[in-house]
Amino acid sequence: MANVKTPVVTYTGINQQIEHPDLDATLLECSINNQIPHMHECGGNGLCTTCRIRVLDGLHNLSPRTLKEQEVASIRKWDPSIRLACQCYPKGDVSIQRLVWTSAEVNKLQLETVPEGSAEERAIAILFCDIRGFTKMASENSSFDIAHILNRFYTVLGDPILINNGVIYQYAGDEIIGLFGVSGGLRNKNCQDAVRAALGMQYAIERLNRIELVDFNVTIKLGIGINFGKAYIGHLGHPKHKQFAVVGDPVNTASRIQSFNKTAQTNILISESIYKGLPEGTLETGQTFSPQMDGHEHQTKLYELKGFKEMDIQLELQRSLDYILRNEEAFASKFYNRVFEKAPEARALFKNNMASQGRLLTHMLGGIVYSMSRPEHLTLGLKMLGESHARYGVNKTHYPVVLSSLLETIEEELGDYSSGQLLKAWEQALTIITTEMKKYA
Numbered sequence: 010m011a012n013v014k015t016p017v018v019t020y021t022g023i024n025q026q027i028e029h030p031d032l033d034a035t036l037l038e039c040s041i042n043n044q045i046p047h048m049h050e051c052g053g054n055g056l057c058t059t060c061r062i063r064v065l066d067g068l069h070n071l072s073p074r075t076l077k078e079q080e081v082a083s084i085r086k087w088d089p090s091i092r093l094a095c096q097c098y099p100k101g102d103v104s105i106q107r108l109v110w111t112s113a114e115v116n117k118l119q120l121e122t123v124p125e126g127s128a129e130e131r132a133i134a135i136l137f138c139d140i141r142g143f144t145k146m147a148s149e150n151s152s153f154d155i156a157h158i159l160n161r162f163y164t165v166l167g168d169p170i171l172i173n174n175g176v177i178y179q180y181a182g183d184e185i186i187g188l189f190g191v192s193g194g195l196r197n198k199n200c201q202d203a204v205r206a207a208l209g210m211q212y213a214i215e216r217l218n219r220i221e222l223v224d225f226n227v228t229i230k231l232g233i234g235i236n237f238g239k240a241y242i243g244h245l246g247h248p249k250h251k252q253f254a255v256v257g258d259p260v261n262t263a264s265r266i267q268s269f270n271k272t273a274q275t276n277i278l279i280s281e282s283i284y285k286g287l288p289e290g291t292l293e294t295g296q297t298f299s300p301q302m303d304g305h306e307h308q309t310k311l312y313e314l315k316g317f318k319e320m321d322i323q324l325e326l327q328r329s330l331d332y333i334l335r336n337e338e339a340f341a342s343k344f345y346n347r348v349f350e351k352a353p354e355a356r357a358l359f360k361n362n363m364a365s366q367g368r369l370l371t372h373m374l375g376g377i378v379y380s381m382s383r384p385e386h387l388t389l390g391l392k393m394l395g396e397s398h399a400r401y402g403v404n405k406t407h408y409p410v411v412l413s414s415l416l417e418t419i420e421e422e423l424g425d426y427s428s429g430q431l432l433k434a435w436e437q438a439l440t441i442i443t444t445e446m447k448k449y450a
């Protein structure tokens with residue numbers, strides 16, 4: 010019998026060639042087993058499409074699409090070269106390019122479910138955020154500085170939208186607009202995501218004022234308005250230049266709610282439809298207002314949003330992440346020292362140097378926060394992570410060691426900023442995650 014050649018998978022971009030002897034392993038497993046970063050939010054179950062790749066060469070050497078993949082590909086009108094790495098098995102040499110890299114890109118995938126031709130009505134939460142104090146700052150600084158600062162604003166204000174499953178719809182001067190629930194989902198979840206994003210933006214700007222903007226002699230304030238309702242979503246515009254657009258009364262109302270912050274002298278206002286979208290008693294609110302919005306005959310009830318009544322784990326995790334990771338390498342070295350002190354044999358499991366171990370930890374903590382906001386994929390994703398850890402040689406006793414070492418290092422790094430509430434949030438999240446991963450050890 011002729012020798013069968015072992016398939017080789019070539020990863021373009023990093024230009025790495027990997028032998029793939031196990032014909033029962035998917036392309037995604039090939040990446041993971043070789044520690045090549047490859048998004049797989051649903052844990053290889055053909056649901057999230059984040060593991061998608063473009064096949065540059067050797068398409069005929071991949072197994073045909075599974076039923077799950079066929080369904081996904083037909084909704085998105087993929088050409089044959091786009092494949093789900095978790096659904097295909099290399100039988101010969103292939104050359105591939107991974108297509109999704111960041112959480113921002115993951116969120117954008119939601120737009121693929123929006124029809125190409127016409128607009129479709131969908132119930133979404135709409136968040137308008139206005140950066141106040143920006144005009145004064147712009148008049149006092151060079152345009153170069155302003156472009157730099159504006160980019161910084163867009164980043165720190167965009168992150169809470171993205172981490173809470175939102176899509177950044179537009180930046181317009183000193184305004185940023187986020188949409189939640191573009192690809193469907195429950196009203197409760199979409200409203201909660203928008204509320205979390207608004208509070209996350211508020212914390213982010215407070216941090217920016219305290220740390221980065223001290224030399225600019227300004228205090229930036231936000232005006233945020235959130236509304237929920239049915240809007241038209243689609244690709245609109247000139248036939249040769251269509252753009253994703255969202256239109257309708259709820260969008261205009263969200264913008265007016267945002268503006269009403271000035272009159273009301275508030276920071277965050279939410280409409281009654283957002284307020285009622287969450288279970289009663291969830292939100293801490295301040296004053297209420299009943300203005301008559303332009304174009305409406307009725308009054309619109311608005312609530313000043315202060316926060317969640319009870320600790321919200323996800324918000325606590327999100328707001329502490331930047332503080333924890335202020336100094337990636339220092340955090341990593343403190344953490345690993347603790348782990349190796351408690352479990353000296355664990356040192357042998359880690360192959361990389363400390364700098365890349367630091368990045369791994371950042372990736373790990375970011376991943377924890379990110380995955381907690383996507384409960385629909387959490388268990389599936391952790392199954393795969395648990396399995397990969399079993400292959401690294403991680404056993405059941407390592408998990409409590411990592412959990413306590415992380416908590417102790419987080420407490421140390423947070424310093425004055427640390428609170429019982431924050432540590433409780435991390436403990437709860439880490440317990441959920443390690444309990445799930447441990448099942449596969």
Ligand code: HEM
Pocket residue numbers: 041044355358359360361369372373376377394397398401403404407408411439442443446
């Ligand atoms: C809190 C739970 C944990 C999370 C979220 C987590 C997350 C991760 C992630 C995302 C990777 C990158 C590779 C991959 O995706 O498979 C990784 C690698 C790794 N993790 Fe974990 N991990 C956790 C707990 C642990 C524990 C308890 C150990 C054992 C002490 C451990 C040891 C390792 C090792 C050895 C690697 C490979 C890195 C290398 O070879 O240098 N992890 N982890």
Ligand code: FES
Pocket residue numbers: 048049050051052053054055056057058059060061093094095096
């Ligand atoms: S679709 Fe492949 S990992 Fe989710």
